[in-house]
Amino acid sequence: MNPEGRLSRRADHAMVAFVTCRMTRRIKLRARCLCVLLLFLPLVSSCGDSKSGVELKAVLTPIVPSGSAGDGNTSDYPDAFLSTTQAQVALRSVRLTQKQTTTAATTPTPAASYTFFDVDAANPKTVGLNTQPSIVDETTVHLQEGTYDKVEIELVYYEITVPLCLASASTPVPTPTAIPTPSPTPTATPTASDCENRRVRLYFTDVPKGWNDQTVKARDVLVETTENRGDFGWVSFEKGLPHIENTRPAKPVALPSTVTAPAVLGVTLNPSFEASGAVEQKISVILTLEAAGLFYDETDGSGTTFNALADAENSRDGKGMFLCGSPCQTADFWPVPPAFKATLETETISN
Helix, strand or coil, X not given: CCXXXXXXXXXXXXXXXXXXXXHCCCCHHHHHHHHHHHHHHHHHHHHHHCCCXXXXXXXXXXXXXXXXXXXXXXXXXXXXXXXXXCEEEEEEEEEEEECCEECCCCCEECCCEEEEEECCCCCCEEEEECCCCEEEEEECCCCCCEEEEEEEEEEEEEEEXXXXXXXXXXXXXXXXXXXXXXXXXXXXXXXXXXXXXXXXXXXXXXXXXXXXXXXXXXXXXXXXXXXXXXXXXXXXXXXXXCCCECCXXXXXXXXXXXXXXXXXXXXXXXXXXXXXCCXXXXXXXXXXXXXXXXXXXXXXXXXXXXXXXXXXXXXXXXXXXXXXXXXXXXXXXXXXXXXXXXXXXXXXXXC
């Protein structure tokens, strides 16, 4: 059998070389060169099997919120917080950026960066978070040489799961005009069957047709209509919970301007990383989302439960301006904007 016949018994890539050689045998020199290139092509592509590369991970860490996370007791109700161990974040983009340098004229040089992903805000990358790190994105790309010291995150929304409860007070809770602080006699503590785990979502940017074909505005707070349904709606600040509306009201419950909630965050990478083409490494960037849970005004003295499903006569938790009296003491609530930390782990790949 001639040499071309022997090639046909090899792997698929050899068959490609054989056919190509047959088609071009009138130009023998070109055919031989082409055969050699195709035969060696799989050897070059095998570099993609390298274990080096970059991966992005995310993990949730519940934290105790600071005093600035609520409304600072500016109303007649004390601040209260619900912790959460279930959260989700919707990301528009994540970038790993190099340390910015300046010239002698102190003109900043645009920093090089590696983009994990960059998508439309209407179709963000959603990441479910828990207390164990999960992989968000990974690639075998080799980073451009330089010092990487920051992770840039663009947020669309942040979502937490918290219990909304139904209080059953033996006597009605007095209105805020009757007492300056919540009743010293707590309402009956709801049992697990009196509560529903609902998702509460905070938006960081405007999203056209973000929900129910309507524009969601930055700082809007949306609440899941029914437990485990995945359907959301707005809460009118004038009506409050448990009323949830399919259309955006004129004055929805929203994060106030006094609380910082930027859509784009520059998170310092600790430690920074020096990328070098001479070293094969696997790089893990770990984003830690510090979740402070839900802030709400404690109106009924229960202390530990957000009785937002109760009638206003039993609890004003989550009721906004509804039955706020004169002067009006509002009953606010919102997800506390999370904080982010970025850490780095590296693993040198041996040859």
